[in-house]
Amino acid sequence: MPRFFMAGANFAGGAALITGADADHIRVLRLQIGDSVILSDGEGTDYECRLTHLGKGAVEAEVLGSRRSPSEPSVSAVVLAGMPKGERSDYTVQKCTEAGASEICFFLSSRCVCRPAPETFPKKCERWQRIAEEAAKQSGRGIIPKVRILSDFGQALDLAAKQELGLFFYETGADRVGLSRALSGIHPATAAIITGPEGGFDPAEAELARRVGLTVCAMGPRILRCETAPVVALTALMLTTGNLD
Amino acid sequence: MPRFFMAGANFAGGAALITGADADHIRVLRLQIGDSVILSDGEGTDYECRLTHLGKGAVEAEVLGSRRSPSEPSVSAVVLAGMPKGERSDYTVQKCTEAGASEICFFLSSRCVCRPAPETFPKKCERWQRIAEEAAKQSGRGIIPKVRILSDFGQALDLAAKQELGLFFYETGADRVGLSRALSGIHPATAAIITGPEGGFDPAEAELARRVGLTVCAMGPRILRCETAPVVALTALMLTTGNLD
Numbered sequence: 001m002p003r004f005f006m007a008g009a010n011f012a013g014g015a016a017l018i019t020g021a022d023a024d025h026i027r028v029l030r031l032q033i034g035d036s037v038i039l040s041d042g043e044g045t046d047y048e049c050r051l052t053h054l055g056k057g058a059v060e061a062e063v064l065g066s067r068r069s070p071s072e073p074s075v076s077a078v079v080l081a082g083m084p085k086g087e088r089s090d091y092t093v094q095k096c097t098e099a100g101a102s103e104i105c106f107f108l109s110s111r112c113v114c115r116p117a118p119e120t121f122p123k124k125c126e127r128w129q130r131i132a133e134e135a136a137k138q139s140g141r142g143i144i145p146k147v148r149i150l151s152d153f154g155q156a157l158d159l160a161a162k163q164e165l166g167l168f169f170y171e172t173g174a175d176r177v178g179l180s181r182a183l184s185g186i187h188p189a190t191a192a193i194i195t196g197p198e199g200g201f202d203p204a205e206a207e208l209a210r211r212v213g214l215t216v217c218a219m220g221p222r223i224l225r226c227e228t229a230p231v232v233a234l235t236a237l238m239l240t241t242g243n244l245d
Numbered sequence: 246m247p248r249f250f251m252a253g254a255n256f257a258g259g260a261a262l263i264t265g266a267d268a269d270h271i272r273v274l275r276l277q278i279g280d281s282v283i284l285s286d287g288e289g290t291d292y293e294c295r296l297t298h299l300g301k302g303a304v305e306a307e308v309l310g311s312r313r314s315p316s317e318p319s320v321s322a323v324v325l326a327g328m329p330k331g332e333r334s335d336y337t338v339q340k341c342t343e344a345g346a347s348e349i350c351f352f353l354s355s356r357c358v359c360r361p362a363p364e365t366f367p368k369k370c371e372r373w374q375r376i377a378e379e380a381a382k383q384s385g386r387g388i389i390p391k392v393r394i395l396s397d398f399g400q401a402l403d404l405a406a407k408q409e410l411g412l413f414f415y416e417t418g419a420d421r422v423g424l425s426r427a428l429s430g431i432h433p434a435t436a437a438i439i440t441g442p443e444g445g446f447d448p449a450e451a452e453l454a455r456r457v458g459l460t461v462c463a464m465g466p467r468i469l470r471c472e473t474a475p476v477v478a479l480t481a482l483m484l485t486t487g488n489l490d
Contacts (some may be wrong), residue, residue: 071466098473100465139467178490220345220489222384228343230309231473235480236489244465244481245423 003038005137011041011063018059025212026059044069044142069142076102076190078241079230080156082197085114088227091182093128095231097135097145104147107156111199121149127245153205161212162194168194168209168216169229170201176218191237195229224229247274248283250382256286256308261294263304271304289387290475314387318488321347321435324475325401327442330359334474338373340476342380342390344485349392350403356444366394398450404436406457413439413445413454413461416475421463429486434480440474
């Protein structure tokens with residue numbers, strides 16, 4: 001059954017109203033009145049609908065039933081990444097959306113090379129949100145992960161500490177926990193993954209992470225680029241929680 | 246201790262001779278005669294050396310000892326990917342090198358949109374090999390994964406079937422094995438990961454894969470882009486074999 005991802009569609013009163021590009025898309029696919037489609041609301045609910053009206057720029061459908069989107073992972077995972085340079089942030093947003101993140105936040109920490117002016121934040125977030133929406137559509141997600149910039153590193157720690165599992169990836173130090181051990185035998189409902197910018201974290205930041213109760217983790221002996229690390233960590237979490245089966 | 250990745254350095258007779266850009270790099274770092282460095286030969290061996298001569302364009306060192314590179318994973322994993330369009334292949338090479346692939350091969354299968362002319366293969370491979378070398382250096386690998394184009398899909402299957410574990414990722418079908426189950430409790434010395442091009446595989450290709458003994462796998466309900474799937478699969482393999490600790 002064709003599935004359409006349509007944030008902002010109106011599902012009130014047992015009917016769905018689809019307008020704009022989504023409506024055009026349905027027309028292009030030559031769907032007919034009476035055809036069944038699945039409409040995702042972008043917030044985790046899929047609506048099974050039957051098309052009732054195909055107008056120019058507006059399509060209407062009858063809602064037959066709804067369910068939690070089956071493509072959404074069982075763990076709600078927020079990715080917190082040190083602000084990377086240039087296109088790396090786009091990549092982080094796209095790949096983490098595909099890999100199942102519920103939210104993607106960038107933060108500034110002491111070793112960030114990229115320090116955009118706060119007045120550029122809204123435009124950056126808008127761009128990332130578009131990338132997240134596109135990736136969510138392509139990968140069949142049930143939600144569009146929110147993308148935002150946190151005010152500082154402390155806010156990232158606070159947000160991570162609120163999750164059932166909080167993993168802080170640090171590239172040095174003997175007392176780090178191996179990733180497979182950090183994930184072994186647990187099935188958290190909420191999780192956070194914190195990774196650093198190009199230069200990694202400094203020791204004081206790692207110490208702070210430890211103090212707020214995060215698990216300071218290693219990710220193997222190979223050094224991952226700052227845009228690769230969040231995807232690898234998220235994949236590991238999705239695998240061990242049964243969300244890659 | 247500073248580590249230099251120098252494919253082609255000469256380690257004959259207990260001495261190492263470093264020339265070209267690598268020699269310049271050592272000079273730029275202001276290392277002195279008597280300083281210890283680790284030189285990787287790009288084929289899995291690390292040499293602990295003491296600098297004995299710092300000349301213009303040539304550096305010499307005494308070899309104190311050698312060992313298998315500790316950053317190399319315990320599993321030798323070949324990534325076989327359906328030829329993707331444009332820059333996606335660059336991405337596959339870079340990320341799979343970081344994630345620990347031993348070799349990266351592209352192949353043409355029935356749904357490949359990108360079908361480069363064979364006369365362009367050498368130039369493409371040269372470019373990918375440069376990307377692999379750069380990524381291997383940055384991530385501290387002990388080898389540079391070889392990158393090549395296979396003659397056809399059959400060759401990809403043959404190569405995969407020769408490995409101890411062969412995973413074929415297929416996007417549809419009820420009889421696929423979940424990725425966590427496919428990897429559960431095994432520690433292969435060699436493995437292959439086959440993923441499709443943009444359009445995926447056709448049913449006959451999946452059937453062939455099954456017939457040569459590959460495990461036909463799912464990778465969760467989200468649809469990964471063709472350049473994301475190999476990295477996710479490789480990460481899962483590295484995690485379950487203890488190579489992300």
